[in-house]
Amino acid sequence: MEGNGEIEGDSRKGVKEMEIERIKSIKDLPPEENVLPGTPTCAGCGGLLALRHCMKALGKRVVIVNAAGCFTLLSIYPFTPFKNSWLYTAMACAPAGAQGIRDALDILVKKSRLDPEEDLKVVVLTGDGAAYDMGLSSTSGAIYRNLDFYYICYDNEAYGNTGFQRSGATPFASKTGTTPPGRISPIGSELPKKDLFEIWNSHKPPYLATISPAHPVDLINKFKKAEQYKGPKLFIALSPCPPGWGIDSSYSVKLAKLAVDTGIWALKEAVFGEVKHTVVPKRFKPVEDYLKEQGRFAHLFKPVRREEALNKIQEMVNEYWNRHKLLL
Amino acid sequence: MLTGNAAAAWGVRLAEVDYIPVYPVTPQTEIIETLAKWISDGDMDSKLVTMDSEHSMITAAGAASATGVRAFTATSSQGLMYGFEMLYTVAGWRVPLVMVNVSRGLSSPITLEPDHNDVLAARDSGFLQIHCETCQEVLDSLLMAYRLVEDEQVLLPVIVNMDGFYLSFTREPVEVPELETVRKFLPPYQPRHAFFKASQPMAQGVAVLGGSMYSYFKYQMHLASQNALNVYKEVCGKFEKEFGRNYDTIEGYMLEDAKYVLVMTNSFSTLGKAAVNKARERGIKAGLLRLRLIRPFPVEDITGALKGRRAVAVIDQNISIGKGGILHSEIASCLYNEKQRPHLLSFIGGLGGKNISPGEFEFIFDNMIKVRGVEGEGEKTSQLLYTETEWKEMARLKGIAGKG
Ligand SMILES: Cc1ncc(C[n+]2csc(CCOP(=O)(O)OP(=O)(O)O)c2C)c(N)n1
Ligand code: SF4
Numbered sequence: 180m181e182g183n184g185e186i187e188g189d190s191r192k193g194v195k196e197m198e199i200e201r202i203k204s205i206k207d208l209p210p211e212e213n214v215l216p217g218t219p220t221c222a223g224c225g226g227l228l229a230l231r232h233c234m235k236a237l238g239k240r241v242v243i244v245n246a247a248g249c250f251t252l253l254s255i256y257p258f259t260p261f262k263n264s265w266l267y268t269a270m271a272c273a274p275a276g277a278q279g280i281r282d283a284l285d286i287l288v289k290k291s292r293l294d295p296e297e298d299l300k301v302v303v304l305t306g307d308g309a310a311y312d313m314g315l316s317s318t319s320g321a322i323y324r325n326l327d328f329y330y331i332c333y334d335n336e337a338y339g340n341t342g343f344q345r346s347g348a349t350p351f352a353s354k355t356g357t358t359p360p361g362r363i364s365p366i367g368s369e370l371p372k373k374d375l376f377e378i379w380n381s382h383k384p385p386y387l388a389t390i391s392p393a394h395p396v397d398l399i400n401k402f403k404k405a406e407q408y409k410g411p412k413l414f415i416a417l418s419p420c421p422p423g424w425g426i427d428s429s430y431s432v433k434l435a436k437l438a439v440d441t442g443i444w445a446l447k448e449a450v451f452g453e454v455k456h457t458v459v460p461k462r463f464k465p466v467e468d469y470l471k472e473q474g475r476f477a478h479l480f481k482p483v484r485r486e487e488a489l490n491k492i493q494e495m496v497n498e499y500w501n502r503h504k505l506l507l
Numbered sequence: 508m509l510t511g512n513a514a515a516a517w518g519v520r521l522a523e524v525d526y527i528p529v530y531p532v533t534p535q536t537e538i539i540e541t542l543a544k545w546i547s548d549g550d551m552d553s554k555l556v557t558m559d560s561e562h563s564m565i566t567a568a569g570a571a572s573a574t575g576v577r578a579f580t581a582t583s584s585q586g587l588m589y590g591f592e593m594l595y596t597v598a599g600w601r602v603p604l605v606m607v608n609v610s611r612g613l614s615s616p617i618t619l620e621p622d623h624n625d626v627l628a629a630r631d632s633g634f635l636q637i638h639c640e641t642c643q644e645v646l647d648s649l650l651m652a653y654r655l656v657e658d659e660q661v662l663l664p665v666i667v668n669m670d671g672f673y674l675s676f677t678r679e680p681v682e683v684p685e686l687e688t689v690r691k692f693l694p695p696y697q698p699r700h701a702f703f704k705a706s707q708p709m710a711q712g713v714a715v716l717g718g719s720m721y722s723y724f725k726y727q728m729h730l731a732s733q734n735a736l737n738v739y740k741e742v743c744g745k746f747e748k749e750f751g752r753n754y755d756t757i758e759g760y761m762l763e764d765a766k767y768v769l770v771m772t773n774s775f776s777t778l779g780k781a782a783v784n785k786a787r788e789r790g791i792k793a794g795l796l797r798l799r800l801i802r803p804f805p806v807e808d809i810t811g812a813l814k815g816r817r818a819v820a821v822i823d824q825n826i827s828i829g830k831g832g833i834l835h836s837e838i839a840s841c842l843y844n845e846k847q848r849p850h851l852l853s854f855i856g857g858l859g860g861k862n863i864s865p866g867e868f869e870f871i872f873d874n875m876i877k878v879r880g881v882e883g884e885g886e887k888t889s890q891l892l893y894t895e896t897e898w899k900e901m902a903r904l905k906g907i908a909g910k911g
Contacts, residue, residue: 279570
């Protein structure tokens with residue numbers, strides 16, 4: 180098996196974090212590419228960039244279990260961009276597919292029908308629609324059962340594959356296909372984004388983190404740290420989506436970075452429920468810097484400035500960082 | 508003496524199943540509880556996982572099968588509906604999963620007793636279907652099912668069906684075969700087409716673009732299901748050789764010289780056979796055809812058994828709302844091009860476990876005898892079997908409900 184020695188997830192108390200070898204700069208990123216170019220995703224897809232980094236960290240001995248979403252189209256007969264295995268399930272149940280595969284691999288190894296060298300890491304890959312909404316039950320079940328798996332959620336803050344409709348991950352004031360700003364509802368989505376990190380963290384999984392395609396060093400180090408734990412290792416990647424967010428495809432990384440710099444996307448991790456922020460901007464940029472770049476928030480600026488909505492977004496961000504006593 | 512549920516559990520134990528994801532639902536739960544106890548006591552070397560829903564359960568079972576283990580799961584009615592999306596999905600993965608369905612009427616109104624709208628809703632999914640009349644048959648069918656679907660010419664999942672309550676909770680004498688004999692009949696599962704291992708990366712369940720690829724893979728499933736007809740006959744022969752019991756795709760009861768034939772499935776067939784005996788006492792040349800293998804549909808066997816009869820009455824323990832009996836339509840399509848096609852009558856009976864009384868069977872035979880007209884002509888609509896006593900009781904209940 181690749182990686183460090185595993186720590187049994189069952190004896191949770193008293194588990195000591197292992198010293199891991201951190202990388203320091205992008206020059207140290209693993210050179211191997213496990214997602215090859217030539218996929219049908221949109222140019223500048225932030226999710227694909229995040230996935231590329233994740234797969235550098237995970238290596239080749241992986242089976243990805245996918246739910247319906249944009250990335251389902253990564254593997255279209257007879258092609259796949261992956262060097263690893265793949266199973267497409269359906270929208271709600273990728274974690275249940277991971278349960279079946281993980282259990283089956285364990286059984287085969289235990290009954291000496293599979294060489295332990297042939298074992299695989301089981302990695303769930305879904306969008307936010309599957310993770311925040313329809314797949315919540317199957318994910319909660321998998322975490323509750325302490326399934327030894329990875330979950331990568333690329334969060335583009337809407338149902339992307341169906342053309343960008345509101346999901347539980349859609350932030351307040353976003354325009355989507357089902358929350359179009361209009362005369363009666365000028366703000367777009369009236370509801371704030373669900374806090375999936377806290378929902379998942381309430382299960383106290385061994386490892387949980389938010390990641391960003393604009394922070395590959397942080398991302399890789401989180402995977403390195405996660406590797407030592409047996410049990411659920413969960414990742415949520417804020418993933419700029421050029422067609423849905425209304426940005427130029429060359430802006431994805433800039434937007435992902437702005438999300439962190441404005442404090443909208445908090446980079447953090449939780450080990451058995453204990454939360455720690457991993458990247459805290461020295462000075463937070465105003466959220467407007469992030470919002471005004473995107474077509475999905477354009478109605479907050481034109482034809483009239485929606486001061487109240489803009490303030491509310493800034494206040495939500497301030498409140499978050501105040502609560503964590505990290506607002507300087 | 509074993510219940511249908513216990514017989515199913517024995518089938519799973521003897522098949523040395525590796526993996527069993529479960530979710531409780533009446534009247535199936537006794538199967539998974541029995542297996543859980545055996546595993547806990549060390550009598551069975553399998554892993555059982557209680558999932559968060561049937562949707563997850565069927566996914567996990569199918570994914571494990573796609574990884575290369577022998578998997579089993581069981582459900583009923585609402586559970587089958589809840590997992591419905593995954594029936595089609597798992598069938599498309601071409602994995603030899605065996606699932607028991609314990610039939611129960613579908614909500615609403617919510618009920619516990621059996622009919623076959625649940626299992627027949629899955630008839631187009633790609634799962635093969637074996638329907639059982641007795642507890643012995645449940646056990647035996649499970650063993651046959653693994654052998655059948657693990658054959659490389661088939662590789663499709665299968666549902667073994669039994670009626671809730673009437674079979675699941677009914678104790679009958681069951682012969683439990685020796686494990687050694689079962690091993691001779693059912694070799695270990697060694698997948699060559701679908702598995703996951705590091706040295707041989709494989710993409711399974713991938714998307715297709717366009718109708719020509721989609722049609723290709725769908726029709727392959729259909730052809731594999733058709734292959735299963737021949738493979739079934741082989742499996743049947745081998746099973747009889749090993750265990751001395753024969754289960755053909757269909758079962759004929761007093762068919763030889765029968766002019767008037769009932770077509771039934773599952774445990775209510777026992778009532779039908781008793782009715783045939785009674786009719787014979789009255790001098791009617793009665794017989795019964797029980798359908799056992801429903802997917803693939805054994806068209807030739809059915810046609811062979813029914814052509815040349817004077818009248819055939821299909822008793823559907825299901826109702827396709829707006830059409831009538833489901834199996835009636837399927838039988839009619841088998842017979843349409845036959846020169847000697849019988850008059851075909853359609854009855855709906857036993858919905859939600861409603862009894863079919865001797866009087867109702869008499870009514871059916873009388874109808875068959877009365878039927879006149881052009882060769883091949885029968886009833887155009889289905890008739891509901893419902894007795895006067897039941898009608899009066901329903902009127903009384905409606906009175907209580909204030910709708911009298
Ligand atoms: C049960 C079910 N309902 C609806 C769909 C349609 N559907 C396909 S992809 C998709 C969007 C998924 O959104 P998300 O999980 O956010 O992933 P993204 O498309 O953004 O990659 C939807 C709704 C489906 N495939 N299955
Ligand atoms: S719609 Fe968005 S998430 Fe989907 S492929 Fe395009 S950029 Fe990526």
